[in-house]
Amino acid sequence: xxxxxxxxxxxxxxxxxxxxxxxxxxxxxxxxxxxxxxxxxxxxxxxxxxxxxxxxxxxxxxxxxxxxxxxxxxxxxxxxxxxxxxxxxxxxxxxxxxxxxxxxxxxxxxxxxxxxxxxxxxxxxxxxxxxxxxxxxxxxxxxxxxxxxxxxxxxxxxxxxxxxxxxxxxxxxxxxxxxxxxxxxxxxxxxxxxxxxxxxxxxxxxxxxxxxxxxxxxxxxxxxxxxxxxxxxxxxxxxxxxxxxxxxxxxxxxxxxxxxxxxxxxxxxxxxxxxxxxxxxxxxxxxxxxxxxxxxxxxxxxxxxxxxxxxxxxxxxxxxxxxxxxxxxxxxxxxxx
Amino acid sequence: xxxxxxxxxxxxxxxxxxxxxxxxxxxxxxxxxxxxxxxxxxxxxxxxxxxxxxxxxxxxxxxxxxxxxxxxxxxxxxxxxxxxxxxxxxxxxxxxxxxxxxxxxxxxxxxxxxxxxxxxxxxxxxxxxxxxxxxxxxxxxxxxxxxxxxxxxxxxxxxxxxxxxxxxxxxxxxxxxxxxxxxxxxxxxxxxxxxxxxxxxxxxxxxxxxxxxxxxxxxxxxxxxxxxxxxxxxxxxxxxxxxxxxxxxxxxxxxxxxxxxxxxxxxxxxxxxxxxxxxxxxxxxxxxxxxxxxxxxxxxxxxxxxxxxxxxxxxxxxxxxxxxxxxxxxxxxxxxxxxxxxxxxxxxxxxxxxxxxxxxxxxxxxxxxxxxxxxxxxxxxxxxxxxxxxxxxxxxxxxxxxxxxxxxxxxxxxxxxxxxxxxxxxxxxxxxxxxxxxxxxxxxxxxxxxxxxxxxxxxxxxxxxxxxxxxxxxxxxxxxxxxxxxxxxxxxxx
Numbered sequence: 001x002x003x004x005x006x007x008x009x010x011x012x013x014x015x016x017x018x019x020x021x022x023x024x025x026x027x028x029x030x031x032x033x034x035x036x037x038x039x040x041x042x043x044x045x046x047x048x049x050x051x052x053x054x055x056x057x058x059x060x061x062x063x064x065x066x067x068x069x070x071x072x073x074x075x076x077x078x079x080x081x082x083x084x085x086x087x088x089x090x091x092x093x094x095x096x097x098x099x100x101x102x103x104x105x106x107x108x109x110x111x112x113x114x115x116x117x118x119x120x121x122x123x124x125x126x127x128x129x130x131x132x133x134x135x136x137x138x139x140x141x142x143x144x145x146x147x148x149x150x151x152x153x154x155x156x157x158x159x160x161x162x163x164x165x166x167x168x169x170x171x172x173x174x175x176x177x178x179x180x181x182x183x184x185x186x187x188x189x190x191x192x193x194x195x196x197x198x199x200x201x202x203x204x205x206x207x208x209x210x211x212x213x214x215x216x217x218x219x220x221x222x223x224x225x226x227x228x229x230x231x232x233x234x235x236x237x238x239x240x241x242x243x244x245x246x247x248x249x250x251x252x253x254x255x256x257x258x259x260x261x262x263x264x265x266x267x268x269x270x271x272x273x274x275x276x277x278x279x280x281x282x283x284x285x286x287x288x289x290x291x292x293x294x295x296x297x298x299x300x301x302x303x304x305x306x307x308x309x310x311x312x313x314x315x316x317x318x319x320x321x322x323x324x325x326x327x328x329x330x331x332x333x334x335x336x337x
Numbered sequence: 338x339x340x341x342x343x344x345x346x347x348x349x350x351x352x353x354x355x356x357x358x359x360x361x362x363x364x365x366x367x368x369x370x371x372x373x374x375x376x377x378x379x380x381x382x383x384x385x386x387x388x389x390x391x392x393x394x395x396x397x398x399x400x401x402x403x404x405x406x407x408x409x410x411x412x413x414x415x416x417x418x419x420x421x422x423x424x425x426x427x428x429x430x431x432x433x434x435x436x437x438x439x440x441x442x443x444x445x446x447x448x449x450x451x452x453x454x455x456x457x458x459x460x461x462x463x464x465x466x467x468x469x470x471x472x473x474x475x476x477x478x479x480x481x482x483x484x485x486x487x488x489x490x491x492x493x494x495x496x497x498x499x500x501x502x503x504x505x506x507x508x509x510x511x512x513x514x515x516x517x518x519x520x521x522x523x524x525x526x527x528x529x530x531x532x533x534x535x536x537x538x539x540x541x542x543x544x545x546x547x548x549x550x551x552x553x554x555x556x557x558x559x560x561x562x563x564x565x566x567x568x569x570x571x572x573x574x575x576x577x578x579x580x581x582x583x584x585x586x587x588x589x590x591x592x593x594x595x596x597x598x599x600x601x602x603x604x605x606x607x608x609x610x611x612x613x614x615x616x617x618x619x620x621x622x623x624x625x626x627x628x629x630x631x632x633x634x635x636x637x638x639x640x641x642x643x644x645x646x647x648x649x650x651x652x653x654x655x656x657x658x659x660x661x662x663x664x665x666x667x668x669x670x671x672x673x674x675x676x677x678x679x680x681x682x683x684x685x686x687x688x689x690x691x692x693x694x695x696x697x698x699x700x701x702x703x704x705x706x707x708x709x710x711x712x713x714x715x716x717x718x719x720x721x722x723x724x725x726x727x728x729x730x731x732x733x734x735x736x737x738x739x740x741x742x743x744x745x746x747x748x749x750x751x752x753x754x755x756x757x758x759x760x761x762x763x764x765x766x767x768x769x770x771x772x773x774x775x776x777x778x779x780x781x782x783x784x785x786x787x788x789x790x791x792x793x794x795x796x797x798x799x800x801x802x803x804x805x806x807x808x809x810x811x812x813x814x815x816x817x818x819x820x821x822x823x824x825x826x827x828x829x830x831x
Contacts, residue, residue, distance in 0.1 A: 207701045209694040216691055219680045226639070226669070226677045227691045227744070228660040286682055 070245030076288030085268035086153035128243020132236030218285025371544035389413030600645030602635030620798035735766025
C-alpha cells in the first residue's frame with residue numbers, strides 16, 4: 001500500500017500497555033468495593049467473616065443473582081425488563097397450583113416436583129419469548145412492554161390466589177425442600193446453581209457468536225443490522241434467556257417458603273437491575289459484565305447483611321444505603337463511555 | 338457595521354498532534370470567501386476557533402481590530418459570528434419560532450412572549466425567502482428549509498459573518514440556486530460569508546476570493562476569477578492529481594456476476610436494471626436524493642421493495658436482510674460510517690469479524706484467530722493504529738473507513754457494494770482506497786462504487802450508471818466519462 005500522509009495518524013495520548021491496563025482496572029471497581037465492605041464488616045462484627053454467614057449471604061443472593069445474569073444480557077443488548085419480580089411471583093403461584101393439581105394423577109411426588117421445576121423454566125421461557133416478540137415484531141419499547149406485563153403478571157397471581165397465598169401441599173414440600181435447603185460438598189444447592197448460571201453466562205456473553213451479537217446490538221443496532229446480524233432473533237433470545245433465569249430462580253425459591261403470595265418477588269426487578277448496573281454494565285447497552293453483575297448482586301446483599309449484624313445504621317435504612325451505593329457507583333462511572 | 342477579522346499565527350494542538358501551524362490571514366467585510374482544503378487541512382478547526390467552538394492553542398484572533406478569545410459559541414454570536422453546521426442544530430420537535438429564539442426567548446412579565454417571537458420570526462423568514470408559518474414544527478420541514486431556518490436563526494442574532502460548512506451537500510439544484518440568491522443579498526448588505534465546499538463548481542460561481550489551506554497551513558489566496566477548477570484542486574492537494582488512480586485492468590468477457598432487472602424501491606427507485614461483470618468497477622452517479630443508496634438498501638432487504646429479478650452468479654436470489662446477501666456472496670458498505678458502518682465503542686477486531694464470526698467460532702470464539710484476522714487486515718489495508726486493542730473510535734476517519742471496508746470484505750464476497758467509500762477521508766487514505774478497489778476488481782470480484790465525487794467515478798470505473806429521480810438516466814462507458822456528461826445526465830439537462 002502507498003504511504004498515507006502523517007496527518008492520518010490518530011492521536012494517542014498513552015502507550016498501548018498503559019491504556020489496556022487502565023481498561024482492565026475499570027472493571028475492578030465493584031470488586032474493590034466488595035472487598036472494602038467485607039473488611040468493614042469483619043471489623044464491625046466478628047460474626048461476619050464466618051463460613052456460615054458467608055453461605056447465608058450467598059444463598060440469599062442466589063435468586064437475585066441468577067435473574068441479574070439474565071438481565072445483564074437484556075441490558076447489554078440495549079433492552080430492559082421491569083417485569084421479572086411479577087413474573088417470578090406468577091411462575092411460583094402457577095407451578096404450585098400445577099403440582100397440587102397433579103397429586104391425584106401422578107403417583108410419585110418426586111416426579112411431580114420434577115415436572116413443577118421443568119414447568120417453571122418453560123413458563124419463564126414462554127413469558128420471555130412473548131416479551132421479545134412484542135418488542136421486536138410489535139416494535140414497542142421494552143420499558144412499556146414490561147411495565148405492562150409487570151402489572152399483568154402480578155394481577156393474575158393475585159387473582160389465582162384470591163388475594164391470599166397459594167400453598168404447596170405438605171406431601172410435596174418435604175420432597176421439594178432439599179432443593180433449597182440441601183447442600184453438596186458443604187455448599188448449599190442454590191449457590192451451586194447460581195455459580196453454574198454465572199459461569200454459563202460468562203462463557204456465552206464473551207465467547208460465543210450470540211454473545212458478541214448481543215454486545216454489537218446494544219452498542220449500535222443499525223450497525224449490527226447492516227453487518228448481517230439477525231437482530232430480532234438475538235434480541236428475542238435475550239428475553240427468553242432472562243425468562244429461563246427467572247424460572248430457575250423461582251424453582252429455587254418455591255421450596256423456601258412453600259407458598260406464593262401477592263408480595264412474592266416484590267421489587268426483584270429493581271434489585272436485579274441495580275446489581276447489573278453496580279457491576280459496571282452500561283444501562284444504555286453495548287457493554288456487559290457478568291462478573292461485575294455477580295459481584296454487584298453479592299455486594300448489595302452484603303450491605304443488608306452488615307446492617308443486620310451491626311447497629312450503627314438501622315436495618316430499616318437498608319434500601320437507603322443500597323440506593324446511595326447505586327448512585328455513588330453511577331457517579332464514579334459517569335466519565336466512562 | 339463592518340466586521341473585519343484577522344487571524345495571526347493561529348496554532349491549535351489536539352494532544353501531541355498539531356493541526357494548525359500558525360495560520361494568518363484577513364477577512365474583509367462584505368466578501369464571499371471560498372475556503373478550500375482537503376479533509377484534515379484544518380479549515381473546520383480554524384472556523385470552529387473563529388466561531389467559539391474551539392479555542393486556539395496559540396496566536397491571536399482579532400475581530401473589528403480588537404483581540405478576541407471566545408469562550409463559547411454564544412460569545413462569538415454576540416460578536417456577530419455564526420457557524421452553520423453540516424448537521425443542523427435544530428430541535429426537531431419545537432416550532433420554527435421556538436428554534437429561532439432558542440436560548441434567548443423574549444419575556445413579558447416573566448412569561449414567554451410568543452407574540453413577539455412569532456412576529457420577529459416572520460420577519461427573518463421573509464428575509465431568507467421562506468414562506469412558512471412560524472408555528473410549523475421543524476420536524477415537518479424538508480432539508481433545504483431547515484438550512485434556511487438555520488440562516489434565519491443566525492440573521493435574527495444579527496450575524497455579520499456567516500460560516501457555511503458544505504451547505505449544499507443535501508440540496509437539489511433549484512434549492513442551491515435559492516441559497517446562492519440569498520448569499521448574494523447578504524453580501525450586498527455587508528455580511529461576510531465563509532463558504533466551505535468540496536464542490537469546486539459552486540466555489541467558482543458564488544465566491545469572490547478563494548483561500549487555500551493544506552496540512553494545517555495557509556497556502557495562498559487568489560481572486561476566484563483568476564483560477565480554473567483544476568488549479569484549485571491542485572492547490573488543495575499540493576501536487577498534480579494524475580497519480581491518484583491506479584490503471585484500470587481490462588474486464589474479463591464473462592457472464593455478469595450480479596444481474597439486476599426491474600428493481601423498484603417504493604418512493605426511491607423505479608425499474609432499475611444493471612449488470613456487474615467479474616473484474617468490473619461499476620460506478621453509480623447521481624444527485625443527493627436520486628435513490629442510489631436506497632436502491633442498494635432495497636436490494637439487500639433493508640428497505641421494502643416492490644419488485645425485481647436479481648441473479649447472483651447466474652442463480653436467482655432474493656435477499657430479505659443483509660445476512661442472506663452476505664451468505665450468498667454480496668456485501669454492502671454503508672455511506673453512514675458512524676450510524677451504520679462501525680461500532681465505534683467496540684474494539685477493532687470485534688468490528689472486523691462481526692460479519693463472519695462463524696469462521697472464528699468452533700463453537701467457542703477463538704480470540705487468537707480473531708486477532709490474526711485483525712493483524713492481516715491492518716497489514717493488508719494499511720490501517721494505522723497505535724493500539725490494536727483500542728476502540729474503533731480511536732482511529733482517524735481514513736483508518737476507520739479502511740477498517741469498515743476490511744469488515745465488509747471479511748466474508749470474501751463475490752460482489753461488494755461500496756457506498757461513498759472515501760467520504761470524510763483525507764487524500765492519502767483516499768488513494769489507498771482507490772488502489773484497494775482496483776485490486777478487488779483484479780481478483781475477479783465485481784465492485785460497485787456509489788459516489789458523489791465525479792472525479793472519483795471517472796478515475797476508477799469501467800462503466801458508470803447515472804441515476805436521476807429514482808431511474809437510470811444513462812449508463813456510460815469509460816470512454817464517455819466526463820464531468821459535464823455525468824452532470825448533464827444527473828440533472829436531466831442532456
